[in-house]
Amino acid sequence: MRKSTSSGLSKSLILKGLQCPRALWLTRNPPEFDFPPQPERDAKFRAGTEVGQLAQQLFPGGIEVPYEGLTVPAQLARTRELIDQGAPVIYEASFSFSAIFVKVDILVRDGDSWQIHEVKMGTSVKDVNLDYVAVQHYVLTGCGLSISRSFLVHIDNSYLRQGEIDVQQLFHSEEISAKVAARQQGMPEIVNHLRETLRENNEPRNSIGPWCNDPYECDFIPWCWRHIPEQSIFDLSGRGIDKFALYRRGILHYDEIPLDELNTKQRQQVEALLNHEDSVNLSGLEDFLAELWYPLCHLDFETFSAPIPPFDDTRPYQQIPFQFSIHRQSVAGGCAEHFEFLAAPHVDPRRELAEQLLAAIPADACVLTYNQAFEKRVLTDLAELFPDLAAELTRRIENIRDLMVPFRRRDVYRWQMNGSYSIKKVLPALVPDLSYAGMTVADGNAAMAAYHEMCSLEVGEVLEKLRTDLLAYCRMDTLAMVRILEELQRLAAEEKAAGEG
Numbered sequence: 001m002r003k004s005t006s007s008g009l010s011k012s013l014i015l016k017g018l019q020c021p022r023a024l025w026l027t028r029n030p031p032e033f034d035f036p037p038q039p040e041r042d043a044k045f046r047a048g049t050e051v052g053q054l055a056q057q058l059f060p061g062g063i064e065v066p067y068e069g070l071t072v073p074a075q076l077a078r079t080r081e082l083i084d085q086g087a088p089v090i091y092e093a094s095f096s097f098s099a100i101f102v103k104v105d106i107l108v109r110d111g112d113s114w115q116i117h118e119v120k121m122g123t124s125v126k127d128v129n130l131d132y133v134a135v136q137h138y139v140l141t142g143c144g145l146s147i148s149r150s151f152l153v154h155i156d157n158s159y160l161r162q163g164e165i166d167v168q169q170l171f172h173s174e175e176i177s178a179k180v181a182a183r184q185q186g187m188p189e190i191v192n193h194l195r196e197t198l199r200e201n202n203e204p205r206n207s208i209g210p211w212c213n214d215p216y217e218c219d220f221i222p223w224c225w226r227h228i229p230e231q232s233i234f235d236l237s238g239r240g241i242d243k244f245a246l247y248r249r250g251i252l253h254y255d256e257i258p259l260d261e262l263n264t265k266q267r268q269q270v271e272a273l274l275n276h277e278d279s280v281n282l283s284g285l286e287d288f289l290a291e292l293w294y295p296l297c298h299l300d301f302e303t304f305s306a307p308i309p310p311f312d313d314t315r316p317y318q319q320i321p322f323q324f325s326i327h328r329q330s331v332a333g334g335c336a337e338h339f340e341f342l343a344a345p346h347v348d349p350r351r352e353l354a355e356q357l358l359a360a361i362p363a364d365a366c367v368l369t370y371n372q373a374f375e376k377r378v379l380t381d382l383a384e385l386f387p388d389l390a391a392e393l394t395r396r397i398e399n400i401r402d403l404m405v406p407f408r409r410r411d412v413y414r415w416q417m418n419g420s421y422s423i424k425k426v427l428p429a430l431v432p433d434l435s436y437a438g439m440t441v442a443d444g445n446a447a448m449a450a451y452h453e454m455c456s457l458e459v460g461e462v463l464e465k466l467r468t469d470l471l472a473y474c475r476m477d478t479l480a481m482v483r484i485l486e487e488l489q490r491l492a493a494e495e496k497a498a499g500e501g
């Protein structure tokens, strides 16, 4: 691999460098490594672009300096031209100073000065946003512009959509001028440091640390963390231990961990894995099973969320259900009848979903979920939205029980669970013949991405394939619950017989 000789900086490079110098260097000099695809990252990027374009309506009548189709010098020249022509508002205005290239989402003329309005699709101002606007301020000032005020424009998640999107309510604009000014003094030093990093011949050897996921999940985790084994200190569950402090002390594998530094659950996790030990607390398990009754419906939802509310009566980032799977059993161990719903793209799915759900779950049925807070939240939102269905939906909410409980309490623990009580860890430990392996859609994020992709298609084979994959995934979630419950019932009977024998 030839090292890049350019020491120019751009927005993405600056953000990378502020998070970790090694990430900056690696972005410019990517290693020859098979990085896994990141469809969710691409979807997030598209959503960010959509949010940025919508925010332009806060200052209508501006002129855009596009990135696509124009070289960097052409973008700089076009920006200068618009400034000289007296344009009051410029979108994506482009500047370069000291070999740092920045684009400003919305630049607004303010007398002889200018206002910076930087748009983010988050719901609050973060330090990294302030750092980036501070760089913009530094560059624009270096180009001879006077900056009067700086703003961070972000999503206001209290906004409730009714009809057309109201951009004044969807966005919240927060003035950050003082915080940006306070960062100006250290700016030349920061920029020099970033540039020095780029000039280094070899990859910086910064250690991995909490910054690998803060403020963003770093793209280079698969590369920098490749020496971390499958089971390591980073799998320890719960709080109260500084994993990176252990790492810095050279402790990585379970058999190196000083057990007296762990809490009770962490110690159980480590000892169980090292000794391949399983455990069952029969009375806790029996208490849980005694709370269930039949008919019993295993229920799972898939939801999506978006910064721009897609339908009336939705808020930014609200979890909107688009799919459910239900396996209904009349008696313990009985045949499980399957019901499913998957919304057509582009329509508000909630009314039809709620009606079909009520038809599939009898009012007196026990409703079993995995992590009940999520399903309760979704059903509560539906009850608030449809007053005529509220009483029926509330009855289902009251009947919810949580299959995660015996695992969270560790009434049933298998060493393969390695401290986790996620269904993705519990299923292979309890029911090894059933697996998500090989499924095209194999987790909730992938399901959300598949639904978003479905919504970008009209008809055709790809859409049908996505539908099939989504139905298979959600069905698998509730089938997994059926099999896990059966295994719990079998375990309880076995333990009880052993105790009596």
Ligand code: SF4
Binding pocket: 019, 020, 021, 022, 023, 024, 026, 206, 207, 208, 209, 211, 212, 213, 218, 219, 220, 221, 224, 225
């Ligand atoms: S994975 Fe961590 S150490 Fe590696 S570049 Fe990213 S932030 Fe830096």
